[in-house]
Amino acid sequence: MTEVRTGLGWDTHRIAPNRALILGGVTIPSEFGLEGHSDADILSHAVTDALLGAAGLGDIGMHFPDTDPRWKGASSDRFLAHAVALVRQRGFTIVNIDSTVILERPKLKDHRAAIRQTLARTLGLDAERVSVKFKTAERVGPVGEGKSAEAQAIATIQRSPAEHGGV
Ligand code: C5P
Ligand code: MG
Numbered sequence: 001m002t003e004v005r006t007g008l009g010w011d012t013h014r015i016a017p018n019r020a021l022i023l024g025g026v027t028i029p030s031e032f033g034l035e036g037h038s039d040a041d042i043l044s045h046a047v048t049d050a051l052l053g054a055a056g057l058g059d060i061g062m063h064f065p066d067t068d069p070r071w072k073g074a075s076s077d078r079f080l081a082h083a084v085a086l087v088r089q090r091g092f093t094i095v096n097i098d099s100t101v102i103l104e105r106p107k108l109k110d111h112r113a114a115i116r117q118t119l120a121r122t123l124g125l126d127a128e129r130v131s132v133k134f135k136t137a138e139r140v141g142p143v144g145e146g147k148s149a150e151a152q153a154i155a156t157i158q159r160s161p162a163e164h165g166g167v
Contacts, residue, residue, distance in 0.1 A: 002160045004095070007054025009046035009153040015146060023101055023108070023151075024115035024132060025077050025122065030106050034149060037066040037073075042151040043101055043132070044076035047119065050097065050155035051083040055090055080122050092157040094123055098131040099153040104146050108134040 019033030024043040034040035048060050057063075063086075064071045064079050087094065097119070101108060108115075112132055120127040137144035 002158050004156065004158045005054045005092075007050045007052065007155045007157070009049030009051075009053060009155070010150070011042040011045040011049065012143075012148050012150045013040045013042050014148050021106075022076070023111070025075075025080075025118040026111055026114045028106065028108065028111055038064075038071055038079070039073065039076050041076035042149055043099060043115070043153070044080045044119070044122075046151040046153035047097055047099060047123075047155065048076070048079045048083045050099075050153040051080075051087050051094070051157070054155045054157045055087045055092060057083075057086055077122050080119075084123055087157055090159070092159045094125055094129070095156040095158050096129040096131070097123065097125075097153060097155050098133075099151060100133045100135055101149065101151045102135045102137055102143050103149040104136050104139065104144055 013034040013036050015032050016035035017032050019035055021028045021030040021033040022039050022041040034042060045060055052059055060079055115132050116127040116130045120130045123130060142148045143150055
């Protein structure tokens, strides 16, 4: 019988001047960006954690500790690609990803297609299986006050008995 699993991912980073705003591997034109040891791509980090969670493989910090100089300034595509490889090694295929970025500004909706396509390429999926949604925090709390941004993601993966040795 096909085994279906889901995993949840979440991330937040502070907003900072003189940093790029990178979401799902796409650089968004913006007066400010997100602070972090890596490129601070909250969306890629949330999707990475969702995939690791679905496969029961821990979290992003376990695989890429932010104390390790190898990951300083690292492009988060690499984290995501690594999580995809780990999930596939265990015989899973990715069914779909859904996600939400919560950011007061800039408006992101014009970048939805580019973000979906970029994430889909790293995930090895059709863009139709990758959903990206955007919300403001209605000017409330740290996100609403423009101090930080958040991303949430959920991943569904599946594995049929034939795909992992006929068990
Ligand atoms: O947060 P709110 O419900 O007001 O968002 C309305 C719409 O604005 C969202 O559905 C989304 O399409 C868009 N949005 C956006 N960029 C953001 C926040 C929201 O494009 N940073
Ligand atoms: Mg992060």
